[in-house]
Amino acid sequence: MSDAPDRPQWTDPTCPVARTVDVVGDRWSMLLIRDAMDGARTFTDFQQRTGIARNILADRLRRLAAYGLIEQVDAPPAKRKQYELTAAGEELFPVVLALRGWGERHAFADGEAHSILIDTAGAQVSAPEPVSADGTPLTSRNTRVVR
Amino acid sequence: MSDAPDRPQWTDPTCPVARTVDVVGDRWSMLLIRDAMDGARTFTDFQQRTGIARNILADRLRRLAAYGLIEQVDAPPAKRKQYELTAAGEELFPVVLALRGWGERHAFADGEAHSILIDTAGAQVSAPEPVSADGTPLTSRNTRVVR
Numbered sequence: 001m002s003d004a005p006d007r008p009q010w011t012d013p014t015c016p017v018a019r020t021v022d023v024v025g026d027r028w029s030m031l032l033i034r035d036a037m038d039g040a041r042t043f044t045d046f047q048q049r050t051g052i053a054r055n056i057l058a059d060r061l062r063r064l065a066a067y068g069l070i071e072q073v074d075a076p077p078a079k080r081k082q083y084e085l086t087a088a089g090e091e092l093f094p095v096v097l098a099l100r101g102w103g104e105r106h107a108f109a110d111g112e113a114h115s116i117l118i119d120t121a122g123a124q125v126s127a128p129e130p131v132s133a134d135g136t137p138l139t140s141r142n143t144r145v146v147r
Numbered sequence: 148m149s150d151a152p153d154r155p156q157w158t159d160p161t162c163p164v165a166r167t168v169d170v171v172g173d174r175w176s177m178l179l180i181r182d183a184m185d186g187a188r189t190f191t192d193f194q195q196r197t198g199i200a201r202n203i204l205a206d207r208l209r210r211l212a213a214y215g216l217i218e219q220v221d222a223p224p225a226k227r228k229q230y231e232l233t234a235a236g237e238e239l240f241p242v243v244l245a246l247r248g249w250g251e252r253h254a255f256a257d258g259e260a261h262s263i264l265i266d267t268a269g270a271q272v273s274a275p276e277p278v279s280a281d282g283t284p285l286t287s288r289n290t291r292v293v294r
Contacts, residue, residue: 107169125290
């Protein structure tokens, strides 16, 4: 992260929320992470899934690689370049899952079709609810930021 | 949501992740939600916390209101307008918490200072780990999207 060539001036340097938003908080970056988690590997994979313009796609992939979220690997047989999520990129899974959970509840009309996420047992995956050590549901109203 | 006056052409209409990103996936919208959760109420509160240009702030607040994430309420004594999160806006808490969790782990050098989130008992709040019904940790590798 500290070696990212296009490291930004952080919008709010001591806030972890803001730093993450600085790194992946444009819609294309987050959708490319989503697609990598869903099996996209090549430039063409990403291009077809998002419909993003090729020059913007190339820029965003460079940016995600610079931040250490994806990396290029050689893929046999023709040694074409493929992109893979790094461990740090994989750890955005809870963010993607939380975005999915909110969207499922609030961005679709009743009965409107949407994709779902399932685990290896075929069970639908839901975003986990934040709770305190004693099991109390956590919200913005019973938590606070300490600087 | 369906009445939002500036409802977008959804980038990927059947994907809940993409719809959420369409709604709050620009960095200012997400940071304004963060600030509302942290107690920002007035235009000036938001302006001072983000440093955002006033015209962009006004646009983003209008947009968040149009999507039903915040609403204007009259505040005594002078009946100045204040903004409050709606129930749908409050439910972005798991998203903000997941963004915070990733940032804390991956966007700070060892020992670099950052804010933390605490509950009413003073305990630091962590983003919950996604798990299946039998407690297996869930990642992009043992889940898949079904369309």
